[in-house]
Amino acid sequence: MTRAALLSPVNKRFIKACSGTALVVPLLVGLPHILSPYWQSVSVLFAINVTLVLGYRLITTMGGWSFAHVSTMGLGAYTMAILTTLENPWSFWITFFLGPLVAGVFALLIAYPVLRTRHYYFFLSTFAAGEALRQCYVQFSGITGGTYGIAFVPRPESILGIDFKTTTGFYYLAMALAVSTGLALYRFELSRYGATIKAVAANEELSESNGINTWAYRTLPFVLGSVVAGFAGTLYGNFNGIIGPSDFTAYLMFKLVAAAIVGGVVTFYGPVLGLLFLTALEEIFRDYTDWVPLFWGFSVILALLFTKGGLESVVPGIAARVRSVRAERDGGQSGQKLEGS
Amino acid sequence: MATILELNDIAKRFGKLDAVKNISLEIAEGEIRGLIGPNGSGKTTIFHLISGFEKLTSGTVRFQGKSLKGKRPHQIAKLGLVRTFQLTSIYREMTVRENVMTGHHLYSGRRGASASTSGKLPLFETTEESAAWILEFMNLTEDADKLARLLPAGMQRVLSIATALAVRPEMLLLDEPLAGLDPTEKARISQKIKSLRDYGITILLVEHDVRSVLSICDRITVINFGQKIAEGTADEVTSDPEVIEAYLGRPADYDA
Numbered sequence: 035m036t037r038a039a040l041l042s043p044v045n046k047r048f049i050k051a052c053s054g055t056a057l058v059v060p061l062l063v064g065l066p067h068i069l070s071p072y073w074q075s076v077s078v079l080f081a082i083n084v085t086l087v088l089g090y091r092l093i094t095t096m097g098g099w100s101f102a103h104v105s106t107m108g109l110g111a112y113t114m115a116i117l118t119t120l121e122n123p124w125s126f127w128i129t130f131f132l133g134p135l136v137a138g139v140f141a142l143l144i145a146y147p148v149l150r151t152r153h154y155y156f157f158l159s160t161f162a163a164g165e166a167l168r169q170c171y172v173q174f175s176g177i178t179g180g181t182y183g184i185a186f187v188p189r190p191e192s193i194l195g196i197d198f199k200t201t202t203g204f205y206y207l208a209m210a211l212a213v214s215t216g217l218a219l220y221r222f223e224l225s226r227y228g229a230t231i232k233a234v235a236a237n238e239e240l241s242e243s244n245g246i247n248t249w250a251y252r253t254l255p256f257v258l259g260s261v262v263a264g265f266a267g268t269l270y271g272n273f274n275g276i277i278g279p280s281d282f283t284a285y286l287m288f289k290l291v292a293a294a295i296v297g298g299v300v301t302f303y304g305p306v307l308g309l310l311f312l313t314a315l316e317e318i319f320r321d322y323t324d325w326v327p328l329f330w331g332f333s334v335i336l337a338l339l340f341t342k343g344g345l346e347s348v349v350p351g352i353a354a355r356v357r358s359v360r361a362e363r364d365g366g367q368s369g370q371k372l373e374g375s
Numbered sequence: 376m377a378t379i380l381e382l383n384d385i386a387k388r389f390g391k392l393d394a395v396k397n398i399s400l401e402i403a404e405g406e407i408r409g410l411i412g413p414n415g416s417g418k419t420t421i422f423h424l425i426s427g428f429e430k431l432t433s434g435t436v437r438f439q440g441k442s443l444k445g446k447r448p449h450q451i452a453k454l455g456l457v458r459t460f461q462l463t464s465i466y467r468e469m470t471v472r473e474n475v476m477t478g479h480h481l482y483s484g485r486r487g488a489s490a491s492t493s494g495k496l497p498l499f500e501t502t503e504e505s506a507a508w509i510l511e512f513m514n515l516t517e518d519a520d521k522l523a524r525l526l527p528a529g530m531q532r533v534l535s536i537a538t539a540l541a542v543r544p545e546m547l548l549l550d551e552p553l554a555g556l557d558p559t560e561k562a563r564i565s566q567k568i569k570s571l572r573d574y575g576i577t578i579l580l581v582e583h584d585v586r587s588v589l590s591i592c593d594r595i596t597v598i599n600f601g602q603k604i605a606e607g608t609a610d611e612v613t614s615d616p617e618v619i620e621a622y623l624g625r626p627a628d629y630d631a
Contacts, residue, residue: 233466233477240464240535243426245452245481245542 081208089262097235098156102164108282110267115184126190137264171279183278298344385434396601409592417601455545467524478541494543495575513537549580
């Protein structure tokens with residue numbers, strides 16, 4: 035690659051994102067040391083959910099909101115759990131990559147029937163495919179343990195001196211996955227592939243007549259997003275130590291969809307903001323868990339009513355207002371108010 | 376001159392409706408062919424059949440001697456047969472330049488262009504240069520960084536042609552390129568279409584504005600009720616009694 039290509043606008047943006055992330059890393063590394071064990075677990079699950087929601091956002095860039103994401107994640111978890119609890123157990127680290135592969139292959143297999151549908155029908159067909167898969171977890175009890183699931187899943191073997199049997203160690207693993215997933219997907223989206231996926235989502239007919247294989251460019255994000263879900267699944271199952279069909283129900287799926295709606299899906303930080311918001315609600319009302327879905331539902335409705343595209347669309351407005359207040363204070367009676375949109 | 380596109384007895388049936396009935400057509404390389412006919416006569420269906428958006432009930436379509444049977448639209452575009460849509464189809468939320476850039480999906484510059492279609496328009500090292508040339512050619516440079524949805528309808532139509540040119544066509548199918556334009560714009564776009572022929576691009580266009588069709592096209596094919604009723608030069612077609620009947624109706628029988 036030539037020097038000019040290295041400094042293309044796309045790579046500049048990516049380098050900027052990387053350096054931005056690098057600034058946060060010390061914070062993320064230090065975080066578990068100031069948290070109680072309970073909040074450490076919350077952070078681990080949060081990091082896993084961030085990975086999950088980033089994969090979900092990738093799928094939404096092709097224009098369809100899948101409802102099979104959590105069941106697909108389960109494939110990662112089950113692959114990991116089955117292989118690491120064999121009589122001659124596999125290493126977690128092999129299953130960490132095998133699980134996502136299985137999830138990706140599943141997505142590729144259902145892509146043909148499911149991606150023929152659009153809009154609501156896509157939502158419904160992925161819901162059906164996801165539920166069918168979840169029923170497989172129940173029915174093939176010989177290998178999946180049926181409704182009881184699989185217990186005593188061993189934690190990953192330590193590498194680089196990090197002990198993943200401790201919550202802190204596992205936190206580093208989950209956070210590393212979330213951050214690298216975020217950066218990798220960001221770079222992917224800036225690439226020609228990402229641009230083409232968005233073009234196909236915006237106008238499929240025109241894209242096809244421009245010579246774009248729209249089928250391939252709809253399948254690609256669906257499969258890649260599912261692979262990401264598979265990664266999240268291996269960690270999720272391993273962190274809990276026990277997995278069952280009840281881990282991969284519509285409850286978690288709704289949380290993801292709600293995060294995507296409340297946060298918005300145009301930017302990368304949107305769904306993460308949404309997830310942060312929903313997790314905060316969940317923790318604030320920790321003693322009233324039955325009510326949490328109700329609060330989530332309300333936040334979805336409020337986000338739809340009062341923001342144009344979730345929390346992410348509010349952020350630039352707030353930023354503009356802060357800037358204008360600052361400008362007014364610094365510039366005296368400039369009188370030029372920036373309107374926060 | 377060599378035939379570039381050949382329709383052989385093509386037919387399309389939707390349920391009980393015969394949308395297109397056994398039409399045969401040969402278009403020579405470098406020709407501008409007009410396809411006219413009253414509303415609902417099957418013009419757009421023929422476009423869909425050629426470009427692969429609809430499947431033929433029977434018959435064959437050959438482009439540069441190759442059968443297009445079973446080919447999907449993007450594969451047909453790759454062969455160099457590119458279409459535009461009747462209801463202007465653009466990427467509304469992209470800028471004009473981004474629209475044209477997206478049309479360059481198959482483009483790999485001067486060196487790799489032979490991999491797919493090389494097209495007739497000049498080739499450039501980079502996609503950016505090529506897009507700039509097309510924008511200039513279609514007089515869109517001034518609007519290049521505007522959002523496409525903010526352009527007036529006429530300019531959106533121009534943009535959809537520019538995007539099709541970015542695919543580097545050997546042949547263009549234009550579905551009503553002049554609809555909704557004012558007379559000045561019509562004249563300008565007609566001129567552009569003629570100059571595309573100077574680059575060697577073959578054009579088949581569907582159009583309602585008969586006067587423009589007569590002035591742009593080398594030959595005209597008239598269809599009605601899914602059947603070809605006349606074919607020839609402007610003069611031949613306009614004096615054809617069947618064409619006059621299709622457009623104006625049968626003379627009333629005053630004796631009755």
